[in-house]
Amino acid sequence: MKIKFLFSGLVLSGFLVFCPATMHAQQQEPDEITLTDVAFEEHFFEALKQKGIENYDKALQALQQCMELKPESPFLYNEVGKNQLALKHYTDAEAAFKKATELDPENRWYWQGLYDVYYAAQDWNRAIPVVQKLTKWRKEFYEEDLVSLYMYTSQFEKALALIDSLDESVGQSDKREMYRLQIMRQERFRKPKKEMLEEAIKKNPQEESNYLELIFLYSESNQEAKAEEVAKRLEKAIPDSDWAQVSLFKFHLNDNEGDKASESLFRVLQSEKIDLKIKHRAFNEFLIYVKNNPQYNNNLEEAISYFDDAQEINVPKEVGKFFYSKKDYERAATYFEKSLEAETDDIETVELLLYSFEASEQYKLLLEKAEYYLELYPIHSRLYYFAGFASNKLNQFKEAKAFLEDGLDFLVEDPELEAGFYNQLAIASEGLGDSKRSDSLKERAAKLLKQKKT
The missing domain is CATH 1.25.40.10 (Tetratricopeptide repeat domain)
Known part of the structure; x- marks a missing residue:
């Protein structure tokens, strides 16, 4: 009785959809029914036990005995698939999960098992129709996987369409944005996208995102002059656009326009819309520029002050390290001392300061x-x-x-x-x-x- 009680619990919590005490009752004698059901349950629980301790071969032997008693039970094929997958017997696992889906096509977990096989075997092409099937149960969850599968199989048009759909329905993600960038690096996608964005800007010149995406596309295809022209159009159309200054700052540096670059940098550093990482990246580019243009040292000092409240970045110390690596020890020492004003107990900076004095004699x-x-x-x-x-x-x-x-x-x-x-x-x-x-x-x-x- 204890065994049958446990087995009934599995029926309720898992995917087993039969009642051993009544199945085929009219074709069998009562004693045969009881003996068969007890034997089945013993073999089945033995299979679960052996799988739990990773004795997959023994689990398969027990399942084979179960299948001799109940040959058309989809959950048994599902269990066989799991054990074969654990043994990396991908062909046998595939066959078992396929049989389970044929017997019960509405059970999501049998399709998931089949997907697991294809994923483990990196058989992306065969995984795609299975994942498409799985979207019936969890649409957006499996569509995320589908994007990756389209990327793995170079189906970029489908991937891009699905990325756009997911961006609209659930919002952007870093992974999808990375995929989008990979796709848009291909010229066959850039040209129509550029034309579409140009048309969108004409229709709605106040939509900032279209300018930014177009600047990126031109920059990625090394059309810097066109990218700069779009950035200037953005600045003219939306004078308070901080993002325009991010692009203009880079163009001013490339054109050796230090004064204009400084103005754009300060706009970027003052902005509450722009992420700290982007500000730090812009600052580092300006630092490299100042190394060869020391007349902008005062501008550099002013730029550093914008990071005073940035707990995660000790900018004066990083500047000091930069000049130290360039063997400009006197300037390095200046920034190490500035760093120590904020963090007096930083022994690493103390040592760097003393090394700077040593190197500069x-x-x-x-x-x-x-x-x-x-x-x-x-x-x-x-x-x-x-x-x-x-x-x-x-x-x-x-x-x-x-x-x-x-x-x-x-x-x-x-x-x-x-x-x-x-x-x-x-x-x-x-x-x-x-x-x-x-x-x-x-x-x-x-x-x-x-x-x-x-």
């Missing part, structure tokens, strides 16, 4: 700043190294020796830095007249570096 500043930050971070070994290095450069060998020996006490598993300490101690010892110790320290440093290489 500003040894007095290096010593001054190293000593200042040692007050804040008294166990940070690299600060002692900077202080010792700067003291050596200033011929203050006694002070250098004290800094370096103190710093060694806080050094933890950094062979390269440790070798640097010994080299600087060697210089300090030489400066203090202890050549023998100096030679010993140099040997020790060389040994550490050799070990690091091996």
Whole structure:
């Protein structure tokens, strides 16, 4: 009785649509009915158990015994399909799910199983009609998959039509937008789209989105002059369009029009409509421009101020890193100091600042700043190294020796830095007249570096 109770629960919660106690009752003796049903249930639950512990072959054996008793049960073929799919026997899984759909074509899950097979086998062409069938039950859910399948099979017209439909019914998505961009990179789609957008702009010159899409299409096909012309038309038609300035900013930079580029950049940075990522990208482009046009340093400073409240981006630090990578160490130091005004406890920026002073040979500043930050971070070994290095450069060998020996006490598993300490101690010892110790320290440093290489 317990087994039959459990089995009835499956009937209610799953997809089993028969009653073993009454099926074919007129053709069988009562004792045969009971024995058959009990045997069936035992085999079926054995199949479920074996599948649960991933013994798929044993599960299939149990299901075969079930099918000998109930050969036309679609749910049995569904279970066979699941086990064959788990074994990656795609042909057998396909056959099982197909049989299940033939026996019960209105059960969504049998079609889903068939789709799972085609998806696992990456058989996109055969997956498409199955997914089209599945849209009967969950239209927009499966249409999302259908877009991908059309893309995989290069059916771009169908994909684009479905993208437009979904954008209208459920709103845009990043994935569909990516697909749209891939499609629109093909010239056969661009030309009619451009013509359509030009006509749409004539009919409704106040619709900003048409200008933006047309600018993108021209830019993607390297027609920068036409893209710039559309951006200027947008600015004229909608003077308060912030998006027009995003495009115009790029064109002004390309034309080496620094003043106009600055004006457009500030419009972009002030806008509440434009995403922070786009603002940051525009700022980075301006930063590269200023590297070769230092007369716009003041404009760069003003642009940085727009990011003061951007918690996720430390713009002065990023600018400092940019100039540091270009070996413009003095400008790098300026921005690292500005960054530290906002984030005083950023030890990475402290080190970058000190490296900048070292590289630009500003040894007095290096010593001054190293000593200042040692007050804040008294166990940070690299600060002692900077202080010792700067003291050596200033011929203050006694002070250098004290800094370096103190710093060694806080050094933890950094062979390269440790070798640097010994080299600087060697210089300090030489400066203090202890050549023998100096030679010993140099040997020790060389040994550490050799070990690091091996």
